Amino acid sequence: MLSRKGIFSQKYSLYWMMAPLFIYLAAFYLYPLIYSVYIGFYEWSLGDATKTFVGFRNYVSAFQDSQFTGSFLNTAIFVIAAVGIELTLGLSLALLLNRESWPMRILRTVILLPTLITPLVVALTWKALLNPDIGALTYYIRAVGIDIGRGIFVERGLAMAGIVLIDVWQWTSLITIILLAGLKGMPIEPYEAAYVDGASRWQAFRYITLPLLRPTILIALVVRTLDAMKIFDSVFAITGGGPGTATTTMNFHIFKVGIQHLKVGAASAMSNIFLLFSVLIGLFIIRSVFLSARRKGGAV
Template identity: 40%
Template sequence: MRNLKLQRSGPYLVMAPGMLLLLLFAIYPFIFLLTISFQEYSPIQAVKPFVGLDNYAQLAKDHNFWNAVKVTGIFVISTVGLEFVIGLALAVILNQLKWGQRIFQSIILIPIAMAPTVVGLMFRFMMNEQYGVFNYFVELLGFSRTAWLSDPQLALPALILTDVWQWTPFMMIILLAGLKGIPDEPYEAASIDGASAWQSFRYVTIPQLSKIIIIALLLRTIDAFRIYDTIYMMTKGGPINVTSTLSWIVYDKGFKFLEFGYGAAISVVMLILVVSILMFVLRKIDLFDMGGRS
């Protein structure tokens, strides 16, 4: 009888540590975040009055919030799109290499082994108007020096370039793994039918790789929404808020102006926005039924 009880409770005992960690580091922080988003919460105030939906109502009138939504949208679409195109091209090239594949792969993966703060600082020095290497090459081409990070028209593209440099290898390695999992038979059948290299890529590679592509895009989209470290090291949200993303204004409101309640409300809206995008995409591609059909 005791052994039977132990057998039944065994799976729950094994899951208990993981569930406890999930409760401590995911569920409780989210409940706390949601709670303070309905308060005028500040660490310097003894009383944290309940304000209901006032923080959320304030968002609707906050120009900085809507600017951050626009900047985040431009940043996410640009970075994820470029990283996918370049990453897919690199994955296809590496997959065709007969020798030196591991060496080139190791070299290309170096950027994702670096901390975002280090990458941000490195590109900040490289884009310096006075002694940066970017302006050295600009002058070699006969153009004048450019203020990459203080020019409102160039600051966001500079940030996008930095993110693309660091995270394209991440996209590449996922797509390369997917390419290696495609069997040879469909390509052999396409070759017998007289398909060209482009037709094989369009009608064999892309359909076989479609689920991997969606997973890679979703992972990078989630991560791109959270960008903060690189912005802090390179532009600090400027100039004139052109690189101020949702993650940046959460920091700005919460830790600079100590408006924790308002910052929490922005975080909740950001979470809802990300989850809504992901659920929309997952429904469209029917990824929930991924294991049942192919």
């Protein structure tokens, strides 16, 4: 073999170990992406023979489309609420389950159940549970005396909360699992030292656990944020973006324009804006990971 000297040597390993991935991404990821940027400059409906070059008109129209700009805000509210609650709940659950005993081990798998169900089926299940008149959950919510008006997905002020609830249900355990792993990887020494010095549990958590867990939390945050921004299934299956425009999210609006109305040019322009926005937010969060990692000297 030529492996020591030739093209397969360590020197070139950088290239051939990574080449398959990058060739793959170039073919199947970059191509569609570039196509989307290209088609964003055209007025084109799926099935039309001709494309008309319109420059930035699709982009201008996107910003004039009040449903699109509104969906921007709706998505932001959704992401902040859903990811915020998921992180808080996920962290609590991770801390509670961070013990080695057989019930805990079983629980750690059982809580994964929500992630094992197709999101669209999850949405339909919750639609049935929260059916404003005959849903099982609605029944219990009313039975304990909580006022949900005509129903969660009927009231303009509650519908988005319902969508958030579903997302929290499905993805909290994913965060828990990620954070549990982070907790498992933590060194024991700082705690021993701290307890010797008479620190309380709360102090140990505040000054040791949280800082050490921070990079893991931020990574869970990036992944969930990027996924949550794409929220689609529950809106599609339950509210159709309503009541009014209360739950119209970006991905849902783009789906409607592109796949249902077939206006691919306009939809591509919108999704390019959306993608840029997602990337900026992702970069922002990743920058925080870098900064915190550097400050802590690259500690886990």
